[in-house]
Amino acid sequence: MKTHRAGKIPTWLAGLALALLWPVAADQNDDRLDGLFDKLQDAPNASQSAVIEQQIWLIWTQAPNDEAERLMDRGMQAMRLGEWTLAERLFDQLVEKEPKFAEAWNKLATVHYVLGDYNESMSDIEQTLKLEPRHFGALSGLGSIFARLGQPAAAIRVFEQVLEIYPHSQDSQHSIEQLQEQLLDRAI
Template sequence: MRIFVFTCLFSMVPLLAGAQPVPDLGPEVDPPSAEDFNPMPEDLPDTGGQVVVEETDPEEEKSRLDQLFDDLAQSDEPSAAERAAREIQMIWMESGSDTVDILMSRAGKAIQADDHALALDLLDVVVVLKPSFAEGWNRRATVHYMREDFGKSLVDIERTLALEPRHWGALSGLAIIQRRLGFDEDALVSFKRALEVNPGLENAVEAIEDLEKEAEGAPA
């Protein structure tokens, strides 16, 4: 897969990671929640360990993804774009491992129950078992974000985008964190990139409008 490097991300990680505390965001910043990111694909059903995974040809899957991304970017029909986005998300959820699928499902349920510690324990195993699975890194980035651990979230977003540079959820997450930390110019670039990939992202459209107004000195 293609590699997409965010120079601003690499410059921010050393500042945020390690022992340094996260900057005080002030009382005007709402507490993070999963709703800030794009909705995650529905978790695969937990069937008591009996998960059936169809074997897929990596080249065929890549070709299918490329076509779906073209459809998503060029479609004039919202319903067609939604179908393409949904199919892309379902492909992203295909880990190729029964064990990883079960762990992802249980991590999703833990997130829904606000049990972030359990979700992280499960996702830590996911990224060890399947480091090439972008959605595992993306899901863990979301949990770190919900815990306000922005440094770790940025690291996992970086891994997600290295594996799938078109992951609009990770791009949106990157932009949201950049904006929360005051990197407005970088956030604008990231939001625009997410919108290029998926023109139907209403949160990105609104954020771009606000950031451009702020840059011009007008109230958002």
């Protein structure tokens, strides 16, 4: 008979268990977010930060009511399937019904980005950040837009803002390194 040693629970499993115990209805106004952002600031490494990040995303993506939740779920499914026009229509409906739901705006920004409509995406990001100024996902999207538009200095500034909120964001750190190389190449 194989015995199991008692040990530390993997952080991803602890995060999942915690998420399952939390109530379903939430959004960017959820009281738990302040504590999670404090933990994100104090996390000692990228691994622990990633668990906290997932907990934040779980809260952000939980719509404020059942109808909004259905639209969010359908829109996210359309995104997973690459049905970008349908996703755009669903998220447009969602922001019309719930204009104060930050993640609805962020998802719409993502769809507009994928469709190459950077102006609309930036407008959606602006709405997201008005509702949730700590939205590191929206900021990352804005940095990606500036990078795509050939504005590496502006992109670096935005990714640095992400690092102020989420110090162990490996994606932002990597993006800054790549953009700094672009700036050096231009200077040569």
